[in-house]
Amino acid sequence: MLTRRKFIQTIGGAVTLTAAPMLLESCATGLATYRGKFDGKMITIPHSEAAALAAPNGVMLVRAPNFPIAIALRRLEGKGLIALSTVCTHKGCEVRLLPDALECPCHGSAYALDGAVVEGPATQPLQRFAVTENSEAIIIQVKA
Ligand code: FES
Secondary structure, three states: OHHHHHHHHHHHHHHHHHHHHHHHHHHHHHHOOOOOOOOOOEEEEEEEHHHHOOOOOOOEEOOOOOOOOOOOEEOOOOOOOEEEEOEOOOOOOOOEEEOOOEEOOOOEEEOOOOEEEOOOOOOOOEEEEEEOOOEEEEEEEEOO
């Protein structure tokens, strides 16, 4: 027999499981994320979707559903935009974006804001993508 308590526990668990991925993602990153489209050569981000980059050192994630990795897009104070792969060069975990670095949760590698390794075990810098902007959008070139 299904008691009221059992019913609420079951429904509560189902709701929790359904909502968990969205909550985990937003809690895990806390970053503005653009889910644009990769057209085979580039990802174009309208400025209207990139408010997080308006401030110096502003940062956002770019996750195109048809592109296999997330890209960290950041406006470096006095140096313009930089687009870096979030794939750690050690063993491929996704790095976390911190205000002053990128950090790998798997084995502790750390990268400077320009992608250079500042702490191993990684030895290679993060992959860097060419990025340009015009009056309408920011364009990340992901294929040569
Ligand atoms: S996968 Fe990043 S430090 Fe090992």
